[in-house]
Amino acid sequence: MTGWLKVAVGTAVGCGLGILVASTGILHRMGTLRDPEPAAPASPAISPSEGSFWLEPPAGAAAPEHSRFAELASRAAPGVVKVATSKTVVQAPDLPGFPFLGRSPGATPGPQEFEVPSLGTGFVISADGYIVTNYHVVDGVDSIQVMFLDGSASPAVIVGQDPKTDIALIRVEGRQDLHPLTLGSSEAVLPGDWVVAIGNPFGLEHTVTVGIVSAKGRDIGQGPYDDFIQTDAAINPGNSGGPLLNVAGQVIGINTAINPRANTIGFAVPIDVAKEILPQLREQGRVTRGWLGVSIQSVTPELAEALQIDAGVGALVGSVASGSPADEAGIQRGDLIVGFGGEPVQRMRDLPRLVSRTSVGDSVNVDIVREGSPDTLRVRVGQLPEPTLAVRAKAPTGGAAAFGLEVADLTPAQRKRLGARSRGGVLVRDVTPGEPAGRAGLRKGDLLLEVNRAPVASAADLDQKLDATGVRALLLVQRGVQTAFVPMRRPRS
Numbered sequence: 001m002t003g004w005l006k007v008a009v010g011t012a013v014g015c016g017l018g019i020l021v022a023s024t025g026i027l028h029r030m031g032t033l034r035d036p037e038p039a040a041p042a043s044p045a046i047s048p049s050e051g052s053f054w055l056e057p058p059a060g061a062a063a064p065e066h067s068r069f070a071e072l073a074s075r076a077a078p079g080v081v082k083v084a085t086s087k088t089v090v091q092a093p094d095l096p097g098f099p100f101l102g103r104s105p106g107a108t109p110g111p112q113e114f115e116v117p118s119l120g121t122g123f124v125i126s127a128d129g130y131i132v133t134n135y136h137v138v139d140g141v142d143s144i145q146v147m148f149l150d151g152s153a154s155p156a157v158i159v160g161q162d163p164k165t166d167i168a169l170i171r172v173e174g175r176q177d178l179h180p181l182t183l184g185s186s187e188a189v190l191p192g193d194w195v196v197a198i199g200n201p202f203g204l205e206h207t208v209t210v211g212i213v214s215a216k217g218r219d220i221g222q223g224p225y226d227d228f229i230q231t232d233a234a235i236n237p238g239n240s241g242g243p244l245l246n247v248a249g250q251v252i253g254i255n256t257a258i259n260p261r262a263n264t265i266g267f268a269v270p271i272d273v274a275k276e277i278l279p280q281l282r283e284q285g286r287v288t289r290g291w292l293g294v295s296i297q298s299v300t301p302e303l304a305e306a307l308q309i310d311a312g313v314g315a316l317v318g319s320v321a322s323g324s325p326a327d328e329a330g331i332q333r334g335d336l337i338v339g340f341g342g343e344p345v346q347r348m349r350d351l352p353r354l355v356s357r358t359s360v361g362d363s364v365n366v367d368i369v370r371e372g373s374p375d376t377l378r379v380r381v382g383q384l385p386e387p388t389l390a391v392r393a394k395a396p397t398g399g400a401a402a403f404g405l406e407v408a409d410l411t412p413a414q415r416k417r418l419g420a421r422s423r424g425g426v427l428v429r430d431v432t433p434g435e436p437a438g439r440a441g442l443r444k445g446d447l448l449l450e451v452n453r454a455p456v457a458s459a460a461d462l463d464q465k466l467d468a469t470g471v472r473a474l475l476l477v478q479r480g481v482q483t484a485f486v487p488m489r490r491p492r493s
Contacts, residue, residue, distance in 0.1 A: 069196055072249045073208040078149050078179035080198045082205055083120040083133050083156075083170070083241060085141040088439055088489055115142075121199040121242030122146065122170065123251065124180045130282065132274065133241030134256055135161050135168045142489070146172050149206060160281025164223050164289075166256050167274055168241075169281040181243060184250025186229060186270035191215055197233040197255055197266070199242030209234040211264070220257060220267060224352040228267035229253045235266030244268040276357060290358035291384035292366075293324020294331060298348040307334070308372060314338040315351040329379040331366065338374075339367030355381065399463025402491055403473075404435020407448065407459045418447060419481060425449045426459045440488040442477065449483070450476035 120137030124130070131146060138144060144156040154172040161168045172178075189195075193213045201207050211233030218228040231244060235255050244253035253268030277287045296315040297303075304311035314336045320327050331337075338345050340354045341364035358364060360383040365376050400407045406429045410420055414427060428446040431438045448456055451465040452474050466473055475486045 068247065069194075069208070069210050072196055072245065072247065073198060076181060076196075076198060076243070076245055076249050077206055079124045079181040080149070080206060080242060081122050081124065081131060082147040082200045083122045083131075083137055084145045084147060084153075085118045085120070085138060086143045087116045087118065087141045119200055119203050119238050120240045121238065121255070123241075123243040124178050125183065125278070126180050127178050129172045129175055129178065130159070131156065131170050131172065132254060132278070133168050133170060134254065135163050135166045137241045138168050138170060139163070144170060146170070147205075160285040160287075162277055162281060162287045164225055164287070165269055165273055165277065166222070167254065167269060167277060167281070169278060181245075182250045183271050183275060184246055184248065184252045186216075186252045186272045189213055189216065189229065189246065189252050194247050195231055195233055195252070196245045196247075197231070197235055197239060197242060198245070199235070199239030199255060201234075201236035201238040203238055207239075214265075216270075218267060219349055222257065224349070225273070225356060226349065227270055227273060227353065228257070229270055231266050231268060232264040233266065234264060239266075288360060289356040289384040290360055290362070290381040291325065292331075292351075292355045292379065293321040293326040293382065294337075295319045296337070296348055296351060299336065307336075309336050309369060312347075314345050314369070315348040325379050325382045326366075329366065329377045331368065331377060331379070332370070334370070336369040337366060338369055339376075340364065341366075356384070398467050400437075400459070400466055403466060403488060404432035404437040404491075405442070406430040406432075407462060409459050410447075418445075418478075420447055420478070421449070424455050424457050425478070426456055426462050436488050436491050440475075440486050442475075442486065442488075443479070445479070447478040448475055449478055450474075 118137070118141070120133055122131045122133035122137075125132055138158055139161070144158070145153050146156045147153045154175060156170045156172045159169040159171050191213050195211060195213055197209045197211075199207060211231050213229060214232050215230040218230045219226040220228060222228075229244065229252070231253075233244070235258050237258075239255045239258075242255045243251040244255055246252050251271050253271055254274060255266060255268050257267040259265035280287050295318045297318050299307075299309060299311055299314060299316050301311045303309075303316065307316075317326075317331060317333055317335045317337065319333055320331055337351055340351060341358060343350075343354050345351050345354070345367075358381045360381060363378055363380045366379050367374065367376050369375075407426045408429050410418070410425060410427050414420070415422070415425075418427075425447045428437075428442055428444055428448060430444055431442050448462060450456060451462065452469060453476075454465060456462045456465065469490060471490050473488045473490065475488055477484055477486050
């Protein structure tokens with residue numbers, strides 16, 4: 001068939017099919033063609049003299065429905081607070097021998113002292129004023145103001161702190177209008193569940209973000225008790241201490257950490273962890289944890305092959321502290337701990353959590369594998385030594401000790417060696433970090449010559465003068481051959 005004939009036949013067939021399809025309406029049934037919709041009546045032009053020049057819903061029209069997240073956030077918002085803190089910082093110039101002196105020869109200015117404000121978030125857990133936030137939000141601060149949704153504010157005090165889990169319990173008093181949030185179960189949460197975060201990112205109050213639980217049991221290298229919930233709900237600086245809520249409005253986590261390279265990777269302390277330690281924080285201001293007395297490591301494939309044990313299971317004992325509960329129970333280096341108190345130890349980090357949750361003095365079974373043979377030992381759990389926390393309640397004593405100073409009268413030999421005056425002045429023997437004297441820049445070995453421009457005759461005289469000061473004490477301090485005036489703030493009661 002010639003080319004022109006093919007074209008003619010194709011054209012005829014195409015036209016025929018077109019007529020057939022159009023006549024049967026098949027394109028309408030397939031959705032390819034649609035009947036034209038009636039044109040909407042044109043809106044009448046409205047001039048400003050006749051009324052509004054924008055369209056409004058018809059009278060009696062139903063209000064739009066809000067999302068479930070909006071309703072949840074509205075209910076929870078009164079229980080979420082802004083935690084505003086202030087810390088005194090002393091900026092000292094770098095001068096060898098006496099850092100807080102000025103740089104100009106012969107000049108003796110004091111240090112530059114200024115207040116550093118900071119913001120975080122917290123949430124109310126009881127009608128009598130207890131509020132949960134992060135330890136790092138209130139650590140070392142001089143004052144705390146809690147600001148509520150209605151714009152009111154109340155001072156707060158630290159009740160207890162736990163740096164290992166980054167949890168702090170603070171309290172406001174005299175409020176009868178608090179809205180406690182319900183604490184849910186973090187154990188019941190699954191990756192993929194919807195969550196809502198409420199906080200004050202970058203100082204923007206009561207910001208609501210929504211996402212899902214990305215993962216559970218995250219270890220981000222913060223400490224031995226890492227067990228974070230990971231979420232993609234946006235969390236930023238200022239969200240610290242705020243609640244992570246499930247769709248029922250229950251708190252399932254405390255927003256704590258972020259990945260600085262991505263605002264969609266945030267981490268929250270599981271609320272089940274908080275529920276274990278909050279009673280201790282309320283009663284004694286700190287957490288008492290069980291102690292076994294071993295250093296442990298993960299079982300890598302190389303270690304498993306060398307020791308002929310299963311890889312990735314249990315906690316391998318690297319050393320045993322002399323006289324520790326583990327030592328007394330007979331646990332040895334090289335033992336593989338696979339169970340504690342009836343709970344399996346699947347991974348190395350399971351063991352510290354199990355031990356920490358055990359009451360001091362309890363006797364528990366520890367399941368081990370030693371040189372390929374299983375065994376069970378009985379261990380009486382000890383108390384984990386914890387550093388003393390500066391829970392800002394009352395100063396333990398008055399005078400210099402209330403400012404974090406340990407002082408002593410000068411002996412004749414010390415007076416000669418330090419080039420001190422023939423009479424008066426006291427020696428700083430120690431300074432407690434984080435207390436007023438330490439924040440003012442005082443050091444061990446400094447000489448305190450005056451308080452509020454009055455000479456100091458002895459350590460007892462210093463105590464009396466400091467007890468009689470107001471909010472601040474002005475010290476004359478000698479370090480080496482130089483002297484400087486140093487302001488020191490009275491500790492918050």
